[in-house]
Amino acid sequence: MSQASYASDPLAWLAARYGPALPRLTREPGLLAAVDQHRAALRDALPRMRSQLADYLLGFLDELHLHGWRPEHGDAFPFARLLAACHLADQHGMFRIAEPNT
Numbered sequence: 001m002s003q004a005s006y007a008s009d010p011l012a013w014l015a016a017r018y019g020p021a022l023p024r025l026t027r028e029p030g031l032l033a034a035v036d037q038h039r040a041a042l043r044d045a046l047p048r049m050r051s052q053l054a055d056y057l058l059g060f061l062d063e064l065h066l067h068g069w070r071p072e073h074g075d076a077f078p079f080a081r082l083l084a085a086c087h088l089a090d091q092h093g094m095f096r097i098a099e100p101n102t
Contacts, residue, residue, distance in 0.1 A: 010057035038084030
């Protein structure tokens with residue numbers, strides 16, 4: 001993941017990268033529980049959701065990037081946190097996740 005890929009529009013990057021994983025929440029109760037905890041923490045910390053979520057994402061992704069993290073690593077904490085941010089953004093109408101073609 002290059003810094004430039006998320007820096008220009010972190011919410012669009014989030015939707016493209018993590019939006020397709022949102023349906024897993026209905027099939028995986030353990031993942032849903034982890035994401036719910038992260039979603040609650042983000043919701044409480046970011047009262048003005050849209051602008052603050054974008055700023056939060058930039059900082060969080062920059063920090064992950066500095067430590068060499070990549071989305072394909074599959075680390076549980078970053079995945080759950082980013083999926084929670086994606087779920088929150090989707091719930092608040094910040095973007096619309098495209099339904100997969102069936």
